[in-house]
Amino acid sequence: MFDLLGISPQVLMGQLLLGLINGSFYAVLSLGLAVIFGLLNIINFAHGALYMMGAFVAWMLLSYLGVGYWWALILSPLIVGVFGIVLERTMLSRLYKLDHLYGLLLTFGLALIIQGLFRNYYGISGLPYQIPEALSGGQNLGFMFLPNYRAWVVAASAVVCFGTWFMIEKTRLGAYLRAATENPVLVGAFGINVPLMIMLTYGFGVALAGFAGVLAAPIYSVNPNMGADLIIVVFAVVVIGGMGSIMGAILTGYVLGLVEGLTRVFYPEGSAVVIFVIMAIVLLIKPEGLFGKAA
Amino acid sequence: MTEAARTEPLLRVRGLEGWYGESHVLHGIDFDVHEGEVVTLLGRNGAGKTSTLLGIMGILPRRAGSVTFEGVETIGMQPRQIARQGIAICPEERGIFSSLSVEENLMLPPRIKDGGLSVERIYDLFPNLRERRRSQGTKLSGGEQQMLAIARILRTGSRLLLLDEPTEGLAPVIVQQIGHTIGALKSEGFTIVLVEQNFRFAASVADRHHVVEQGRVIDVIPNAELDANMDKLHGYLGV
Ligand SMILES: Nc1ncnc2c1ncn2[C@@H]1O[C@H](COP(=O)(O)OP(=O)(O)O)[C@@H](O)[C@H]1O
Ligand SMILES: [Mg+2]
Numbered sequence: 019m020f021d022l023l024g025i026s027p028q029v030l031m032g033q034l035l036l037g038l039i040n041g042s043f044y045a046v047l048s049l050g051l052a053v054i055f056g057l058l059n060i061i062n063f064a065h066g067a068l069y070m071m072g073a074f075v076a077w078m079l080l081s082y083l084g085v086g087y088w089w090a091l092i093l094s095p096l097i098v099g100v101f102g103i104v105l106e107r108t109m110l111s112r113l114y115k116l117d118h119l120y121g122l123l124l125t126f127g128l129a130l131i132i133q134g135l136f137r138n139y140y141g142i143s144g145l146p147y148q149i150p151e152a153l154s155g156g157q158n159l160g161f162m163f164l165p166n167y168r169a170w171v172v173a174a175s176a177v178v179c180f181g182t183w184f185m186i187e188k189t190r191l192g193a194y195l196r197a198a199t200e201n202p203v204l205v206g207a208f209g210i211n212v213p214l215m216i217m218l219t220y221g222f223g224v225a226l227a228g229f230a231g232v233l234a235a236p237i238y239s240v241n242p243n244m245g246a247d248l249i250i251v252v253f254a255v256v257v258i259g260g261m262g263s264i265m266g267a268i269l270t271g272y273v274l275g276l277v278e279g280l281t282r283v284f285y286p287e288g289s290a291v292v293i294f295v296i297m298a299i300v301l302l303i304k305p306e307g308l309f310g311k312a313a
Numbered sequence: 314m315t316e317a318a319r320t321e322p323l324l325r326v327r328g329l330e331g332w333y334g335e336s337h338v339l340h341g342i343d344f345d346v347h348e349g350e351v352v353t354l355l356g357r358n359g360a361g362k363t364s365t366l367l368g369i370m371g372i373l374p375r376r377a378g379s380v381t382f383e384g385v386e387t388i389g390m391q392p393r394q395i396a397r398q399g400i401a402i403c404p405e406e407r408g409i410f411s412s413l414s415v416e417e418n419l420m421l422p423p424r425i426k427d428g429g430l431s432v433e434r435i436y437d438l439f440p441n442l443r444e445r446r447r448s449q450g451t452k453l454s455g456g457e458q459q460m461l462a463i464a465r466i467l468r469t470g471s472r473l474l475l476l477d478e479p480t481e482g483l484a485p486v487i488v489q490q491i492g493h494t495i496g497a498l499k500s501e502g503f504t505i506v507l508v509e510q511n512f513r514f515a516a517s518v519a520d521r522h523h524v525v526e527q528g529r530v531i532d533v534i535p536n537a538e539l540d541a542n543m544d545k546l547h548g549y550l551g552v
Contacts, residue, residue, distance in 0.1 A: 190420070196412040197421055204408045207370050208422035208469070209396030 025283055031162040033279040039168055039237070041275020042175035043230050045268045047252045048259060049179055050226035052267035053186070056199040057219045060110060060121030066249025067129040068224045070242060072098050072231025074136060077147050077240045087150035091232050098228030099221040106220040111213070129246070136242035144239030171233050178229060179268045186264050195219065254297040260310020270308065321384060323348045323504050324369070324400075324473055328378035331361075331368045331528070338364050340528040341378065346473070351495065351505040353515045356525035357551055362508040363405050365525065366475045369506075370402050371395045382473065397425055401466035405477035405508070409458045411451040415442055418450040419465045426470030430501075435464050438494060456487035463494065467503075474498070477508045492517055512550065524549045 047065060054062045075097050076090035085093065105128065113120045149167045156165040186192040198205045198212050206212045231245075238244055252271075259270030274293050282289040300308060322345035331339035342365050346352050354362040367373040369380055371392040380387050387395050401422065410418055419435070419442065436443035439460045445453060453461060459479055466474055476495075480488045488511070495505065495518045509515040515522060516539050524532040526549065534542050 193413055193417045193421060197410045200410050200412060201408055203372055203392070204404060205421075207372055207392040207396055207402055208466075209393050209425055210423060211393055 027161050030283055033283045034276060035162070035164065035168060035279075036282070037276040037279020038172055038272070039275070040278060041272040042172050043234060043248065043271075044252055044255045044275050045179050045271030046175050046226055046230040046233075047248070048255045048267040048271045049182055049264065050223040051252065051256050052259075052261055052264055053182070053226075054220055054223035055261045056264075057195060057202075057216055058106075058110065058121070059114065059118060060125065061118060062220075062223065063122055063125035063249070064105070064128045064132065065125075065224070065227050065252070066245030066247075067132040068098050068102065068245070069227040069231040069234070069248065070136065070245035071101070071132060072228030073147070073235040073238075073240045073244060074140070074231075074242075075228065076232045076235045077145055080147070087232075087236070091229070094232045095225040095228040098231070099225030102224030103217055103221040106217050110220065111216075114216075129249075133242050133246060140242060142242060144241040147235040147240050149236040167236060171237065174233060175230070178226070182226070183264050183268060251293055254293045256307075257297050258293070258300045258307060260307020262307070262311045263309035266307070266309025320347060322346060323350075323383060324506070325381045326365075326369065326379070329365065329368050329380060330377045331364050331373045332375040333364075334374065338528050339368055339373075339376070342368070342525070342528065342530055344523050344530050344533070346504055346506060348472075348504055349499070349502055350521065351499050351507060351519045352521045352523060353507045353509050353512075353519045354523050354525050354530075355509060355512055355515060355546075355550060357549075358510075360525040361528040362525050363477055364528070366402060366477050366506065366508060369395075369475060370400065372402075396422075396471070399426055399471045400473045400475065401425075401469055401471035402475040403462045403466055403477060403479060405481070407458050407462040409450040409453070409461055411449060413450050414446065415448050415450055415453065415461060416446040418461055419446070419468070422465055422469045424468065424470055426472075428472075429470035430467040432468065435467055438467075438497065439464050456483050456490075459483060459487075459491065460494075463491070467498070472502075473504045473506070475506050478510060479507070480509070480511050480514050488514060510550075512546065522546075 047069060051062055051065055054060060072094050075094040076087070079085035079090045079093060109124060110121065113124060153167040153170050156163050186195055194205065194210055194215060198210070198215055202212045234244065255270050255274050256267065258274065259266040274296070277296070278289055278292055281292040324346040326342055326344050329339055329342040330337070339361050342361070344352070354365060356362050364373060368376045371387065371390055376388065378388060382398050382400060385398060387398060410421070413421065419432070441457050442461055442464060445457065450461065451458070463476065463479060479491050483491070492514060495507070498505065499518070507515065507519060512522070516536060519536055521536060522534045522539070523530045524534070524546070532545070532549065534546065539546070
């Protein structure tokens with residue numbers, strides 16, 4: 019069947035895997051954006067820079083302190099999360115009463131500063147990060163070769179997405195979060211510390227970006243621009259999915275990664291723009307996004 | 314001196330002023346509520362009843378004056394600190410969360426103190442809620458949402474409940490049910506400040522009525538003297 023179209027199954031499966039990998043990053047990043055937007059009403063333009071920071075922190079832990087990948091997978095999101103909390107306490111928390119635009123401008127400025135600092139110290143050529151020993155090599159599945167590290171990225175991001183979804187939709191803590199997203203004043207009047215929740219939510223959202231950054235480090239070279247390139251696509255993903263839904267952000271991320279992969283097989287020229295074309299169509303037909311609630 | 318005046322009031326409101334931005338809506342509200350009492354705030358639309366409850370809860374954007382609860386001054390506190398003293402609100406718009414199930418709505422307000430009702434007791438008071446506990450909160454009927462909004466603050470151990478027009482827009486049979494509930498809560502020892510437009514309902518549950526007009530309490534009528542004051546009250550409320 020594939021041969022009829024002149025496409026080998028190896029090529030198709032290879033591109034689908036690549037799409038799934040990209041989709042994994044889109045999902046984790048757009049999930050973080052959706053969580054942050056829900057509670058803080060801030061479009062976190064610094065998300066890409068914090069993703070890049072996650073990769074850099076992993077690289078620094080290894081190069082300066084000899085701390086390896088597995089520890090970095092925990093430490094780097096923690097460090098990025100704490101950095102995010104400092105940003106939230108010192109700057110973002112002053113903007114909650116203002117229009118979305120202010121949060122967007124501030125986080126955009128922060129992204130430029132963070133990226134600029136890393137570019138200044140580390141240049142733009144990119145730094146290598148080795149795939150951890152335990153995940154080198156791969157499996158021959160018969161129809162394709164599956165590198166272990168790529169399988170790990172898909173699995174790890176799926177677990178993190180599911181865990182986050184579960185925490186928000188199925189637990190007591192998540193109920194606080196959903197309620198505070200709807201009506202923070204009333205939740206505060208019940209005796210719940212909403213400012214603390216907001217601070218931790220921002221920390222958690224950017225820690226997700228940091229986590230994605232560590233996952234990315236061995237695949238893409240660690241580069242100050244790695245976040246800026248990715249975040250534009252992730253914003254398109256978020257627009258398509260709609261800001262309103264956690265599950266929507268996750269599913270849209272994976273599906274669009276796969277769509278991009280398929281486009282690379284059937285119409286390679288379109289693969290760089292397909293997500294933006296879909297975004298334009300969604301904006302015309304359902305401006306609140308596929309999973310968004312009409313304003 | 315009456316019995317009530319001799320003991321320290323549970324809630325004491327003095328010269329409470331409130332603003333929404335530039336607009337000054339409370340101009341010195343004064344009233345007391347003693348432990349175990351049910352009192353009402355009556356008044357026309359826009360008189361400042363809701364704002365008074367929001368002022369007590371600390372939600373009003375800006376307030377001044379004095380609000381003491383169990384002798385503790387709360388005027389400088391954040392809403393969450395005031396809640397933690399043991400005051401809970403059932404807001405006029407009910408505030409049922411659509412992204413939470415009925416049970417999640419019920420379990421949302423954290424326990425502040427011992428002595429709140431158990432979930433079983435609450436489901437006995439409101440059997441509809443037990444049946445529909447898995448439904449989305451806002452899928453309930455208006456009456457059920459109102460019951461949920463009252464039910465969820467009973468778990469917390471708060472002893473002072475601020476209920477803002479719990480009968481608004483509800484069918485007579487449901488109004489009656491809410492009346493029974495308020496009676497049951499009173500006999501459990503809850504202290505209640507009730508905002509009402511429906512003063513026949515108010516008369517059936519309350520010990521005392523405070524008439525609010527233009528951000529002040531302009532008259533206080535004990536429930537026993539309500540009949541004697543009917544003409545005056547009709548004048549205040551414009552009915
Ligand atoms: N959010 C608000 N912003 C500005 N003014 C308000 C707001 N809410 C109420 N008001 C004004 O405050 C006054 C008192 O309102 P309110 O306390 O809601 O009265 P009541 O509950 O007795 O009907 C009214 O004049 C009303 O227009
Ligand atoms: Mg009102």
